[in-house]
Amino acid sequence: MQNLPVHVAIIMDGNGRWAKNKKLPRLAGHNAGMLAMKEIVRCASDMGIKYLTVYAFSTENWKRSLEEVSGIFGLLVKYVASELEELNKENVRVRVFGDYSIIPEAAKESLDKTLRETDNNTGMQFNIALNYGSRAEILRAVNKLMTERVELAVSAREEGDEINPITEDELSSKLYSGDENGNVPDPDLVIRTSGEERISNFMLWQIAYSEFAFTDTLWPDFTPEEFTEIIESYGTRERRFGGRK
Secondary structure (H helix, E strand, O other), rough: OOOOOOOOEOOOOOHHHHHHHHHOOHHHHHHHHHHHHHHHHHHHHHOOEEEEEEEEEEEEHOOOOOHHHHHHHHHHHHHHHHHHHHHOOOOOOEEEOOOOOOHHHHHHHHHHHHHHOOOOOOOOOEEEEEOOOEHHHHHHHHHHHHHHHHHHHHHHHHOOOOOOOOOOOHHHOOOOHHHHHOOOOOOEEEEEEOOOOOOOOOOOOOOOOEEEEEEEHHHHHHHHHHHHHHHHHOOOOOOOOOOOO
C-alpha cells in the first residue's frame, strides 16, 4: 500500500448509541466496542502500521455512572488478560498514555503485566489512552519542564550562564508520547467514528498537522474493511504541513 501512515490515532465513539439502538445495556456496547478494537489492532499490525493509539477512557469519563465506569474497567481487565498471548504473537508492544495509577487495582495489575510482558516486542506499538486528557497532559509536561528549569536556573546563576528558551522538542519530550514511551511520532491520521466531528481533548499538541477521517459508523460496527478503506484514502492525500508544493 502506498503512503502508509506511520501513526494512526482513533477516537472510538458510539458504544452507547450502538447499545441504545439495539435496546441493550450501555455495557453491552462497550463490550462490543472492545471486540471491535481487538480486530482493528490485529488489522493495523498486519498492515505494517508502526503506531496505533486509541482513546479508551478520558479524564471526563469519570462523570459517568459508577456502574458504567466499573464495567469499562472490568472489560479492560478481560481484554488484556485474553489478548496478551496474541499481542505477543503479533509482536505488539503495549504502552499507556495517561495517569492509570488511579484506576481500579485489578485493571492496573492487568495493565502492568501487559506492559511488562510486551515491553521487548519490536512490532507495532499499541498506545492505550487511559484516564487521558490532552490539556492535563500538556500541564503535566509544563510542570515537569518548570521543575527542571528551576534546578537549571540555580546552576546557571552559580556559573553565570544564560538559560535558553523552552523548545517544541523539549515540550514534546515531556508528553506521554515523548521519552517515557519511546518518542512516538505525531499521528499522521486521526479517525473518529459515530458521525461526531470534534477532537474531545485528544492529543491536541500532537495532531497539529494530522489528517482527519470521520465516519458515521458506530465504533462497535467499525470493521477492518472500513479501516483499510480509510487508510487507502489517506494514501491519496497530499500533505503540505503549511507549505506549498
